[in-house]
Amino acid sequence: xxxxxxxxxxxxxxxxxxxxxxxxxxxxxxxxxxxxxxxxxxxxxxxxxxxxxxxxxxxxxxxxxxxxxxxxxxxxxxxxxxxxxxxxxxxxxxxxxxxxxxxxxxxxxxxxxxxxxxxxxxxxxxxxxxxxxxxxxxxxxxxxxxxxxxxxxxxxxxxxxxxxxxxxxxxxxxxxxxxxxxxxxxxxxxxxxxxxxxxxxxxxxxxxxxxxxxxxxxxxxxxxxxxxxxxxxxxxxxxxxxxxxxxxxxxxxxxxxxxxxxxxxxxxxxxxxxxxxxxxxxxxxxxxxxxxxxxxxxxxxxxxxxxxxxxxxxxxxxxxxxxxxxxxxxxxxxxxxxxxxxxxxxxxxxxxxxxxxxxxxxxxxxxxxxxxxxxxxxxx
Numbered sequence: 599x600x601x602x603x604x605x606x607x608x609x610x611x612x613x614x615x616x617x618x619x620x621x622x623x624x625x626x627x628x629x630x631x632x633x634x635x636x637x638x639x640x641x642x643x644x645x646x647x648x649x650x651x652x653x654x655x656x657x658x659x660x661x662x663x664x665x666x667x668x669x670x671x672x673x674x675x676x677x678x679x680x681x682x683x684x685x686x687x688x689x690x691x692x693x694x695x696x697x698x699x700x701x702x703x704x705x706x707x708x709x710x711x712x713x714x715x716x717x718x719x720x721x722x723x724x725x726x727x728x729x730x731x732x733x734x735x736x737x738x739x740x741x742x743x744x745x746x747x748x749x750x751x752x753x754x755x756x757x758x759x760x761x762x763x764x765x766x767x768x769x770x771x772x773x774x775x776x777x778x779x780x781x782x783x784x785x786x787x788x789x790x791x792x793x794x795x796x797x798x799x800x801x802x803x804x805x806x807x808x809x810x811x812x813x814x815x816x817x818x819x820x821x822x823x824x825x826x827x828x829x830x831x832x833x834x835x836x837x838x839x840x841x842x843x844x845x846x847x848x849x850x851x852x853x854x855x856x857x858x859x860x861x862x863x864x865x866x867x868x869x870x871x872x873x874x875x876x877x878x879x880x881x882x883x884x885x886x887x888x889x890x891x892x893x894x895x896x897x898x899x900x901x902x903x904x905x906x907x908x909x910x911x912x913x914x915x916x917x918x919x920x921x922x923x924x925x926x927x928x929x930x931x932x933x934x935x936x937x938x939x940x941x942x943x944x945x946x947x948x949x950x951x952x953x954x955x956x957x958x959x960x961x962x963x964x965x966x967x968x969x970x971x972x973x974x975x976x977x978x
Contacts, residue, residue: 601625602893605663607650609636611939611948612669612869612885615877617642619885625893630659638669640940653677660686667847667892668868671698672745689795689846689892690867697843698867702743702776708862711842713835715862716854718778722769724762727755727777734779740764743774752812754780781861783854787821787828788872789836792848792887795894799840800887801833802880802900807852807872813946816966819875819907822959824855832860839865848873848888871911871948876900878935878953879907904955908962910970912950914943917975920950927952927969934969 601624606613609631617638620627630646631639639645646662648655650673660666665687678692697704705718719730721740731738740761742751751773755761768775786809790802806821807814821829836851839862850870852863873884882890882898890897912920920938927934931954938950952969956962971977 602664603628603662604889604892605630605646605659605666606638606669607656607659607666607673608669609633609638609645610669611637611941613638614641614939615874615883615937616669616869616885616888619883619889623886623889625889628659628663630655637939637941651677653680656681657684665689665892667888668695671695671867675699691844691846694843694845695867698865700743701741701864702774704865705776707843708839711838713839713842713862714831714859716778716781718776721765721775721777724758724765727761727765728758730777731758731761737780739778739780740768740775741778742768743776745773750812781854781856783856783861785821785855786863787824787832787853787855787860788817788870789832789851789853790848790870790873790876790884790900791833791836791840791851792884792891792897792900793837793840793845794891794897795846797841798897799837800897800900801837802873802876802884803902804829804832805872805875813911813913813948814871815911815913815970816963817872817875817909818959818963819879819902819909821855822906828855828860835860835862847891848884874937874951875907875909875953877937879903879909879955905957906959906962907953907955908959908966909951909953910966911948912938912952912970912973914941914945914947914949915975916945918943920973923973923975927972931965931969934965936969936973 603626605628607630609629613629614637617627628644629638629642646659675692675696682688721727737754737756740753786807789804793799803820805817805819808816840849850866854861869884876883935953941949954962954966
């Protein structure tokens with residue numbers, strides 16, 4: 599029997615962890631990485647070096663794969679359409695993926711579909727921003743339509759003077775913008791779902807994400823004390839988006855929780871940082887689920903393996919000797935799981951994560967925080 603070959607464009611930590619999931623399924627997993635030092639290229643057997651912006655490199659890579667998927671959203675849509683026209687199976691397809699690439703198109707489509715979102719508008723001038731602010735009030739949020747992540751490409755603008763400065767800078771750099779109202783939310787959530795080509799869908803428990811300076815520090819599953827109606831609305835919105843956009847694979851929907859309900863903030867059509875807890879904390883990890891979905895296999899059980907799961911990101915500081923912290927963390931907490939990505943340590947960079955499971959939320963949270971802080975070198 600011939601097992602299928604899945605190719606993932608991008609050699610980051612998401613590809614690295616998807617490679618782990620592929621081993622248990624017995625499938626062949628190939629990676630298109632830019633350098634041999636990329637996170638996934640360090641561990642995967644089948645590595646093709648090339649640039650995701652190079653159509654010929656994509657063609658050569660796809661020729662060895664039964665299905666092509668992604669660990670980031672940066673492949674040009676025109677290249678993906680060219681591959682699909684040549685018979686390559688691309689999942690998610692370019693018509694879906696473009697809504698994770700372009701925030702303007704995403705907002706347009708979700709608005710038409712009736713998905714709850716912050717009030718927003720396309721803006722090209724400081725006058726456009728000021729007119730929008732007259733409707734929603736200052737401050738407003740300006741976002742680059744393409745390329746932003748982890749807080750990059752997002753600006754909270756308090757005044758028309760600051761709006762003018764930012765719009766002029768964006769225009770000079772040929773960055774297109776949208777404006778959104780600044781939502782007064784109680785916390786941030788994420789709803790992770792998966793959808794297969796024949797339309798089967800599953801939803802993971804809604805999680806709370808804790809952001810610091812635009813970077814996710816911690817994920818708590820399930821989101822503690824979440825109104826059941828808000829949880830159901832978040833899952834339903836994510837499943838609706840997956841169906842409306844014809845997504846294949848994992849879809850992460852980042853949301854604002856407000857007293858009036860949930861609002862959709864961002865989309866990612868791939869495994870996502872908000873789902874790393876699923877490796878130990880769910881019956882089927884997001885990485886296995888993504889492989890099942892793109893291969894059109896029956897989807898796995900997304901339920902929790904413990905009452906609470908906390909994942910804490912390990913962010914680089916000035917301490918390069920991460921491995922030196924293993925002994926302390928493992929001796930202090932034998933139930934702790936450490937995942938490192940093989941990345942060079944740089945301040946603020948996501949270089950790994952830790953996961954803790956248990957039935958006491960405060961205990962689980964403290965254990966995860968301690969381990970992440972110790973590995974980062976914040977405490978000794």
